[in-house]
Amino acid sequence: MTAVETSPLIRKLSAFATLSTGETALMQRLHRRRKTFVSGRDLVHQGQSEQAAYILAEGWVCSYKLQADGSRQIVDFQIPGDFLGLRSLMLRVSDHSFEPIGSIQASEIMRDELLDTLGRSPRLAAAILWAASRDEAMVVEHLVSVARRDADVRLAHFLLELSARLALVGIGGREGYACPLTQYHLADALGLSAIHVNRILRRLREDRLVTFRGGIVRFDDYDRLLERADFDPAYLDHGGPVLG
Amino acid sequence: MTAVETSPLIRKLSAFATLSTGETALMQRLHRRRKTFVSGRDLVHQGQSEQAAYILAEGWVCSYKLQADGSRQIVDFQIPGDFLGLRSLMLRVSDHSFEPIGSIQASEIMRDELLDTLGRSPRLAAAILWAASRDEAMVVEHLVSVARRDADVRLAHFLLELSARLALVGIGGREGYACPLTQYHLADALGLSAIHVNRILRRLREDRLVTFRGGIVRFDDYDRLLERADFDPAYLDHGGPVLG
Numbered sequence: 001m002t003a004v005e006t007s008p009l010i011r012k013l014s015a016f017a018t019l020s021t022g023e024t025a026l027m028q029r030l031h032r033r034r035k036t037f038v039s040g041r042d043l044v045h046q047g048q049s050e051q052a053a054y055i056l057a058e059g060w061v062c063s064y065k066l067q068a069d070g071s072r073q074i075v076d077f078q079i080p081g082d083f084l085g086l087r088s089l090m091l092r093v094s095d096h097s098f099e100p101i102g103s104i105q106a107s108e109i110m111r112d113e114l115l116d117t118l119g120r121s122p123r124l125a126a127a128i129l130w131a132a133s134r135d136e137a138m139v140v141e142h143l144v145s146v147a148r149r150d151a152d153v154r155l156a157h158f159l160l161e162l163s164a165r166l167a168l169v170g171i172g173g174r175e176g177y178a179c180p181l182t183q184y185h186l187a188d189a190l191g192l193s194a195i196h197v198n199r200i201l202r203r204l205r206e207d208r209l210v211t212f213r214g215g216i217v218r219f220d221d222y223d224r225l226l227e228r229a230d231f232d233p234a235y236l237d238h239g240g241p242v243l244g
Numbered sequence: 245m246t247a248v249e250t251s252p253l254i255r256k257l258s259a260f261a262t263l264s265t266g267e268t269a270l271m272q273r274l275h276r277r278r279k280t281f282v283s284g285r286d287l288v289h290q291g292q293s294e295q296a297a298y299i300l301a302e303g304w305v306c307s308y309k310l311q312a313d314g315s316r317q318i319v320d321f322q323i324p325g326d327f328l329g330l331r332s333l334m335l336r337v338s339d340h341s342f343e344p345i346g347s348i349q350a351s352e353i354m355r356d357e358l359l360d361t362l363g364r365s366p367r368l369a370a371a372i373l374w375a376a377s378r379d380e381a382m383v384v385e386h387l388v389s390v391a392r393r394d395a396d397v398r399l400a401h402f403l404l405e406l407s408a409r410l411a412l413v414g415i416g417g418r419e420g421y422a423c424p425l426t427q428y429h430l431a432d433a434l435g436l437s438a439i440h441v442n443r444i445l446r447r448l449r450e451d452r453l454v455t456f457r458g459g460i461v462r463f464d465d466y467d468r469l470l471e472r473a474d475f476d477p478a479y480l481d482h483g484g485p486v487l488g
Contacts, residue, residue, distance in 0.1 A: 016334075047478070065388050068474045073388045087377040090260075090370070092486060095381050095479035115487075118373070119366030126334070126359050129373055133331040136380040137339050143387045144309050144317045147435040191391040230312045234291070235339035242336060242355075 007031060008081030008169040009055050015168060016130040017243035023121050030055060030117060033108040043098040043106065044085045051094050052108045053085040059104030060180050064188070065096045074189035076138060077101075077162070077181065081169040086132055089114060101180050123243055130237070137235040146191045152200045154190050156229035159210055159217055164233045176210075176218035251275060252325030252413040253299050259412060260374040261487035267365050274299060274361060277352040287342040287350065288329045295338050296352045297329040303348030304424050308432070309340045318433035320382060321345075321406070321425065325413040330376060333358060345424050367487055374481070381479040390435045396444045398434050400473035403454055403461055408477045420454075420462035 010027050013019065019027070034057060037043055044051050046066055061078040075096060078084055088094035089111050118125040141161065145154045162179070166172030183201070187194040205211045209225045211218045219225060254271050257263060263271070278301060281287055288295050290310055305322040319340060322328055332338035333355050362369040385405065389398045406423070410416030427445070431438040449455045453469045455462045463469060 065384065067388070067392055071392060073392050075384050075387060087380055090374040090377040091381060091479065091481040092483050093478045093481070095384065111486075115366065115370050118362075118369045122359065122363030122366075122369065125362045125366065125369040125373075129362070129369075129376060130334040132373060132376050132380065133334040136331055136376065136383060137335060139380060139383045139387060140309065140319050140339065143319060143383060143390060144311070146387060146391045148311055148315060148317050234337045235335065237335040237337070239336055 007055075008057065008079075008171075009083075011169050012081040013124075013127040013131065014241065015238055016241060017123055017127045018241045019124075019127075023124055026117055026121055026124060030109050030113060031057070031107045034105055035108060036103060036105050037100045038103050039100045041100070043100065044088060044094050044096075046094055046097045048088075048094045049092055051085060051088055052110055053083055053089040053114070054098075054106035054108055056080055056082050056084055057105045057107060060101040061104060061106075062099050062101055062185060062189075063096050064099065072188065073191075074185065076135070076142065077185070077189070079162070079165055079169065080171065083131060083135075086114075086128070086135075101185070126243065130242075134235075134237055137237075141235060142189070151190070151192055151196060152203065153229055154192070155186065155197065155200050156204065156209070156225055157231050158186070158190060159212070160225065160229055160231045161233075161236070163217070163219070164236050164238065168236070168238055174219060174222045176216060178215060179212065179217045180215060251299075252301065252323075252415075253327075255413050256325040257368075257371040257375065258485065259482055260485060261367055261371045262485045263368075263371075267368055270361055270365055270368060274353050274357060275301070275351045278349055279352060280347060280349050281344045282347050283344045285344070287344065288332060288338050288340075290338055290341045292332075292338045293336055295329060295332055296354055297327060297333040297358070298342075298350035298352055300324055300326050300328055301349045301351060304345040305342050305348060305350075306345055306429060306433075307340050307342050316432065317435075318429065320379070320386065321429070321433070323406070323409055323413065324415065327375060327379070330358075330372070330379075345429070370487065374486075378479075378481055381481075385479060386433070395434070395436055395440060396447065397473055398436070399430065399441065399444050400448065400454070400469055401475055402430070402434060403456070404469060404473055404475045405477075405480070407461070407463070408480050408482065412480070412482055418463060418466045420460060422459060423456065423461045424459060 056078050064072045064074045084098045166177045183194045183197045186197045208220045308316045308318045310316050328342045410421045427438045427441045431441045452464045
């Protein structure tokens with residue numbers, strides 16, 4: 001197996017469709033222009049037009065929207081195998097910004113390259129539409145979390161969602177995962193204060209459910225946390241290929 | 245012009261791509277199985293698998309997620325030209341429910357028919373990915389609204405978004421639009437109480453910005469409302485065809 005066949009995006013899309021050698025090669029072409037980015041400089045700015053999209057290969061990214069008053073709302077975090085700005089590539093103007101968390105590696109793709117790939121393989125078109133649908137399902141969960149879920153359920157749900165997403169690309173599981181997020185990231189994403197996040201993390205740790213310390217999320221009792229968070233991962237659609 | 249050429253979905257997709265006769269005919273095939281649905285019975289249920297998706301031709305629909313405690317969060321409303329359950333068609337299990345508001349007409353499509361269409365026209369594949377991207381951008385706006393916007397800005401933003409969406413399919417504009425939503429719908433979608441919605445609507449009316457009464461939203465001062473809501477419609481991407 002080459003390095004590309006194990007690229008996180010190809011691994012992720014394989015949850016939807018069993019990719020042929022030709023389809024894998026087409027995806028490989030989208031990975032040509034791999035670049036390194038560091039925190040403090042956004043890959044894509046809200047309001048930018050003619051922007052590129054990226055396929056994230058290494059590291060984490062946060063996507064956010066700025067408000068007129070300068071405050072920001074984190075919409076989601078991207079992990080290896082995720083598109084950055086796929087939505088913005090189709091819409092003319094990017095409706096949000098992407099900021100690397102630490103140092104990351106990502107491959108740049110332009111709209112014409114994406115359209116060319118859609119044209120060469122309707123199965124890849126379906127797989128990319130699947131990935132976009134899954135991204136939207138996550139934003140819907142975040143909306144429900146902020147609008148309806150108690151703060152501790154919200155945080156537990158968030159940690160479990162990340163665990164399932166990371167497991168799909170082979171970098172995490174029921175034991176836990178490396179997590180570069182700060183409590184400020186969590187607070188921004190979940191609509192809580194950093195102090196509140198800190199308090200909930202302490203409670204979840206004292207209840208022996210999950211411990212987040214030193215950049216590691218460790219599940220102390222995964223099944224009990226699932227129950228506490230009422231977490232049903234169906235929206236992440238990890239059931240194995242629909243297209244054989 | 246035939247009835248199908250003016251179907252709201254074809255009209256909407258024309259904001260992204262100038263469709264050829266052949267592409268219009270392909271879309272027309274997706275409109276074959278048109279059915280009537282009435283309120284009180286969901287088209288698609290959360291948790292349902294092997295479900296169909298629909299193209300809404302007439303009427304309004306609300307999409308929502310149920311919580312374990314039985315409460316619901318409205319994610320969005322669909323208007324003519326919108327897909328219902330496109331995301332669920334790609335994900336195996338529907339992650340939300342769709343409920344008609346009054347009587348509606350919608351055309352049923354199955355996953356294979358959609359994939360066949362993607363295969364026959366990469367430009368339509370791109371146009372459908374555009375529509376999905378735009379839907380996601382709206383959910384992101386709703387997340388930002390619930391998490392960050394003051395209640396009156398939230399409501400004003402919502403009424404303006406609907407106005408722009410309706411204008412794109414030719415059934416509304418800067419004067420206003422017919423709106424079948426109740427104050428309970430608005431409250432559920434915006435994370436407010438119905439009493440709070442009522443109070444804000446009164447204030448917006450007294451400020452001569454917008455009047456919502458008797459099923460009609462009438463903009464009393466569209467430009468001043470835009471300013472009040474800090475509404476930037478760029479995320480709706482109505483700038484005219486990207487693909488000629």
